Amino acid sequence: MAMSGVDLPPVRPQTSLQRPGFLRRLMADYGQELIVLLAIVVLFIAVTAVNPRFISANNLTSIFSGNAYIAVAAIGMAMVIITGNIDVSIGALIGVLATISGTLAVAGYPIWVAWFFPVLVGMAINGLIGILVAYFRIPSIVVTLGALSILRGGLISVTGGTWISDLPPAFLIAQQKWLGLPVPLVAMIVLTVLAALWMRYSAFGRSLYAVGGNPEAAVATGIPIERRIVAVFILHGFFAGLATILFATQLQVIQSTVPPNLELTIIMAAVIGGVSILGGSGTVIGSTLAAILFATIGSALIFVNVSAYWLRAVIGLLILATVLADMLRRRRTV
Amino acid sequence: MTLRSLIRHETFLAILLVLALVVLSWQSDRFFTVANLLNQGRLMTETGLIAIAMTFVIATGGIDLSVGSILGLTAILTGVFWKNLGVPLPAAAVAAIAVGTFAGYVNGLIITRFRVPALIATLATLALYRGLAEGISQARSVRGYPDWFYVLGQGEVLGVPTQLWILLIAAVVAAVILAYTRWGRTTYAIGSNEVAARFSGLSVEGTKLALYTMSGFAAAVAAVIFVSRVSTTRSDMGSGIELDAITAVVLGGTSIFGGRGTVLGTVLGLCLIQALKNGLSLAGVKGDGTIMLIGIVLILAVLASAIFERSGTR
Numbered sequence: 001m002a003m004s005g006v007d008l009p010p011v012r013p014q015t016s017l018q019r020p021g022f023l024r025r026l027m028a029d030y031g032q033e034l035i036v037l038l039a040i041v042v043l044f045i046a047v048t049a050v051n052p053r054f055i056s057a058n059n060l061t062s063i064f065s066g067n068a069y070i071a072v073a074a075i076g077m078a079m080v081i082i083t084g085n086i087d088v089s090i091g092a093l094i095g096v097l098a099t100i101s102g103t104l105a106v107a108g109y110p111i112w113v114a115w116f117f118p119v120l121v122g123m124a125i126n127g128l129i130g131i132l133v134a135y136f137r138i139p140s141i142v143v144t145l146g147a148l149s150i151l152r153g154g155l156i157s158v159t160g161g162t163w164i165s166d167l168p169p170a171f172l173i174a175q176q177k178w179l180g181l182p183v184p185l186v187a188m189i190v191l192t193v194l195a196a197l198w199m200r201y202s203a204f205g206r207s208l209y210a211v212g213g214n215p216e217a218a219v220a221t222g223i224p225i226e227r228r229i230v231a232v233f234i235l236h237g238f239f240a241g242l243a244t245i246l247f248a249t250q251l252q253v254i255q256s257t258v259p260p261n262l263e264l265t266i267i268m269a270a271v272i273g274g275v276s277i278l279g280g281s282g283t284v285i286g287s288t289l290a291a292i293l294f295a296t297i298g299s300a301l302i303f304v305n306v307s308a309y310w311l312r313a314v315i316g317l318l319i320l321a322t323v324l325a326d327m328l329r330r331r332r333t334v
Numbered sequence: 335m336t337l338r339s340l341i342r343h344e345t346f347l348a349i350l351l352v353l354a355l356v357v358l359s360w361q362s363d364r365f366f367t368v369a370n371l372l373n374q375g376r377l378m379t380e381t382g383l384i385a386i387a388m389t390f391v392i393a394t395g396g397i398d399l400s401v402g403s404i405l406g407l408t409a410i411l412t413g414v415f416w417k418n419l420g421v422p423l424p425a426a427a428v429a430a431i432a433v434g435t436f437a438g439y440v441n442g443l444i445i446t447r448f449r450v451p452a453l454i455a456t457l458a459t460l461a462l463y464r465g466l467a468e469g470i471s472q473a474r475s476v477r478g479y480p481d482w483f484y485v486l487g488q489g490e491v492l493g494v495p496t497q498l499w500i501l502l503i504a505a506v507v508a509a510v511i512l513a514y515t516r517w518g519r520t521t522y523a524i525g526s527n528e529v530a531a532r533f534s535g536l537s538v539e540g541t542k543l544a545l546y547t548m549s550g551f552a553a554a555v556a557a558v559i560f561v562s563r564v565s566t567t568r569s570d571m572g573s574g575i576e577l578d579a580i581t582a583v584v585l586g587g588t589s590i591f592g593g594r595g596t597v598l599g600t601v602l603g604l605c606l607i608q609a610l611k612n613g614l615s616l617a618g619v620k621g622d623g624t625i626m627l628i629g630i631v632l633i634l635a636v637l638a639s640a641i642f643e644r645s646g647t648r
Contacts, residue, residue, distance in 0.1 A: 086453070138636050139590045141397075141453075145577060146636075149629025157622035260573070264457055271454055309472050313465025320444075320458040327448045 032274030032326060033286040039322075040293050047300040054303045061182055063295045065174065068184035069094075069246035070262075071291035074269035075195045076239030078287040081267070081275045082199075083232050084212040085133060085140035087126075090240055091262030092151035097122050097244040099155060102164035102254035105171040114171060118248075119241025123234045125151075130233030134226040148263070159256040167252060174250040184246045191242065192288040199284060208232060213280025269294060272322050343587030346638065347602045354606060358613030365613050372495055376487075376563070378608040379497040380405070380556040380572070382601070385579040385586075386508045387552035389600045390545045392583050393512070394524040395592025396452035398546060400441060401553040401579060403463035405572030408434035408557035410467045413476030413567035423483060431554040437463055438550015442543035452546075464573070471569040479565065487562030497559045504552075509597035517541065525592025581628060582607055585635050606631070 047054045073090060080087050097118035105114035129147055133140045174184050199205035210218040211228050218225055248254050259265070272293070273286025297318055301311050359366035384401050391398050408430045415426035437459070444455040489496050512518035520541045523531040532538050553572070561567050586603030588595025607628055614624045 132633065132637070136637055136640060138633070138640060142584050142590055142636050143633060145580060145584070146629040146633035148577065149581070149632065150626045151629075153622045153625030153627075153629065155622075157620055157626065261461070264460065268457060268461075307469070307472075310465070310469040312461060313469045316458060316460075316462030316465045320462055323450055323454055323458050324444070324448055327450050 030274075030283070030285070032272075033283060033289055035325070036273060036286060036289040036293050036322075040289065040296055043293075043296050043300055047303055051303045054300065059299060059303075061185075063299050064188070064292070065182040065184040066250065067291060067295035068174075068188040069243040069250075070266055070269060070294070071188045071288040072191055072246060073240055073243035073266045074273070074287040074291050075191060075284045076236035076243075077266050078270040078273065078275045078282055078284045079195075079199070079208060079232050080140075080236045081270050082212045082280065082282055083208050083229055084215070084280065085229065085232075086267065087129070087144045087233075087236060088141065088263050088267070089129075089144040089147035089151055090236075090266050091258050091264075092148050092155065093122060093125060093237075093240050094244050094247055094262065095256070095258040096151050096155050097241060098248035098254050098258075099159055099164065099256060101244060101248045102167060105167055106164060111168065111170050115173070115245050115249075116241075118244050119238060122237035122241035122244065124237070126233040126237030126240065127230060130230035133233070134229035155256060161256050163256065164254040165252065167249075167254070172249045172252070174246050184250070187242070187246060188288065191239070192284055195239075195284045204228075204231075209280055265294065268319055272319065272326075274326075344596065344599045344602060347586065347599060347606065347635070350635070351602055351606045351609065354609050354613065358609060358617070361613065362616040365616050370612070372498070374608050374612050375498040375501070376495040377612075378604055379495075379501045380560050380563075381575055381578045381582065382501045382604050383504055383552045383556045383559075384549075384575060385582040385600050385604055386504055386597055387545075387549040388579045388583050389508070389586070389588055389595055389597055390512060390521050391452075391549050392525075392580070392588050392590060393521050393592055393595045394542060394545060395528070396445065396542065396545070397456065397580070397590075398438075398441065398452065398549045399456040399576050400437070400459040400463055401549060402572040402575040403460045403467065404434050404437045404550050404553040405557040405560065405575060406467040406569055407437060407463045407470075408554040409561050409567045409571045410471045410569050412558060412561055414470060416479075417476045423480065427558050431551070431558060434554025434557060435547060435551040438553070439543070439547040441550065442546030445546060446539040446542050460576075464569075467569040471567075473569065476567045477565065479562070483562055484565065485562075487559050487564070497563070500555075500559070505597055505601050512597055517544075521545065522593055525589070525594070527593075578607070581632050585632055 044055065053059065073094065077087060077090060100121060101114050101118045104117060105111065109117075125147070129140075129143050132138050132143045174182075176183050178186050199208070207218065207223045207228055210221065210223055211225050211232075215225055218228075247258075269291040270282070270287040271290075273282065273284075273288070273290035275282025275287060294315070297315055298311065301314055302308070306314060355366065364370060384405070388398060388401070411430035411433055412427050415421045415429050416423045419426075421429065441452075441456055441459055444450050444459070445452050448455075486496055491499055512521065520531065520536045520538075523534065523536055524538055524541060528538060556575075557572065560571060582603040583595070583600050584590060584603075585606065586595065586599030586601070588599060610627060610631065611624050614627065619627075
């Protein structure tokens with residue numbers, strides 16, 4: 001989103017004509033990702049020193065599995081932001097899709113229908129949003145703000161705030177294990193790696209950076225910008241659908257609400273992970289790492305006995321600190 | 335006055351508002367009464383004050399998502415200063431408003447000094463300020479304010495709700511500032527082309543800092559009115575109000591990219607939303623159905639004005 005005229009997306013520094021060393025290249029390409037990773041490692045060591053139960057298998061499972069859906073949704077969000085757009089309706093969408101999924105499961109449809117039909121619905125809804133953004137040229141923040149109202153209002157008026165219970169056990173895939181690892185963890189890693197490779201090496205993936213980084217240049221090189229934006233929103237809907245599967249199947253009930261400010265958490269994960277809000281740069285590895293960092297912070301605060309009421313303030317402060325550090329780092333490199 | 339200048343977003347919006355009023359008063363005979371309309375004015379004041387300040391912020395091409403959290407923080411502090419610290423209530427309210435204004439100033443500092451995009455900066459402070467409100471309140475609410483305090487949120491002056499006067503004055507002052515003063519023109523200039531504004535010698539940073547501070551101040555004043563209206567303080571007050579305010583501003587024709595927008599448009603957008611909310615609930619539509627409709631109206635209004643504008647430039 002072009003918020004102002006002067007803040008150009010950061011340019012990777014080219015210090016010399018020689019091929020730079022491996023480490024320097026890694027720092028230049030994945031600087032923010034490495035910072036987030038370092039923060040996770042430091043946090044793990046520090047909290048474990050205070051309370052060794054922090055790295056118990058139980059807690060690790062709850063950190064990774066309970067929040068994997070945020071990381072998966074952040075993959076799609078990262079792609080949307082890389083093209084210079086944004087989606088503030090994602091939280092409401094996940095709530096709607098979860099309700100559809102649960103309703104289908106309880107109504108006796110085959111389990112795979114209950115899992116994957118919502119994915120199609122997510123792709124359709126976001127495809128529509130993409131069309132409004134790309135062809136009707138309404139800014140994505142306006143469209144998704146409207147979509148947020150429509151989805152949230154629709155969800156509450158349809159469900160009336162009731163919870164869906166009596167879900168069939170086979171439906172609850174997020175509670176199951178695959179090769180000894182929780183399914184959400186496996187899904188998060190596989191999806192992140194596939195999306196990261198696709199974004200870095202496929203022509204389509206590269207074109208998304210061009211659309212966000214320099215639309216005029218993208219047009220000049222023959223990239224159909226409108227179609228790319230619709231496609232990226234459909235993809236975002238796809239990841240939102242997959243995130244919904246992980247979210248809806250983790251408990252015995254599906255509530256008609258999602259965690260408050262879920263959309264902000266997902267956007268923050270993408271941005272803290274290094275995606276420039278102005279478009280054109282960032283990776284999905286960063287967004288997944290940032291989602292893990294948030295989950296780790298939340299869990300760590302409980303383990304070092306911070307009052308639950310101060311939780312959000314501390315998380316907010318840490319987010320702000322990361323944003324400021326990121327801006328200072330960028331200013332130095334540019 | 336040519337025909338083209340009449341086909342403005344505000345005209346379109348005013349027609350829509352009149353249409354909505356006609357249809358809604360035909361639906362329910364309890365809608366178009368003086369008592370009901372004044373009461374609706376009471377209900378839209380908090381969002382209105384925030385939306386008026388937001389008009390300036392969005393006209394510079396920025397955004398302020400933290401206003402709901404500033405409202406919550408200010409509300410909590412009003413209660414805490416008064417009840418727990420024993421400060422007299424007027425002083426407590428003023429001190430809380432000062433903190434809320436400072437919160438807006440901090441937003442401005444982060445945005446202008448560190449060059450963090452407004453969306454991200456205020457997203458982060460949204461979490462921070464709400465977190466502070468929760469931490470300070472420890473989920474306790476403060477009640478039992480003295481009677482005179484309720485005049486602000488529940489009383490009347492000359493037959494009109496007290497806070498509606500405040501909204502009216504704020505709207506007129508803001509409209510004059512945005513349309514006719516140097517400060518207002520600078521706001522548009524920043525939104526149209528920030529680099530050009532800087533090269534023209536305009537104080538870009540100073541203006542932005544002042545606008546985000548003003549946004550914080552508006553949210554803080556709204557908080558005190560809110561507390562007076564509902565007779566209690568809770569840490570979750572005002573959550574989601576940023577979206578209501580932004581919807582009113584964008585519906586009112588302010589470009590989300592900056593450079594364009596009027597206070598009149600925002601006020602019309604605000605009235606349209608409130609009329610729809612109230613009229614539909616009187617017609618038997620549940621509150622959640624209304625939220626849906628507002629989303630649809632927002633998208634359609636922007637779509638229509640985008641189409642009008644395109645046909646106008648060709």
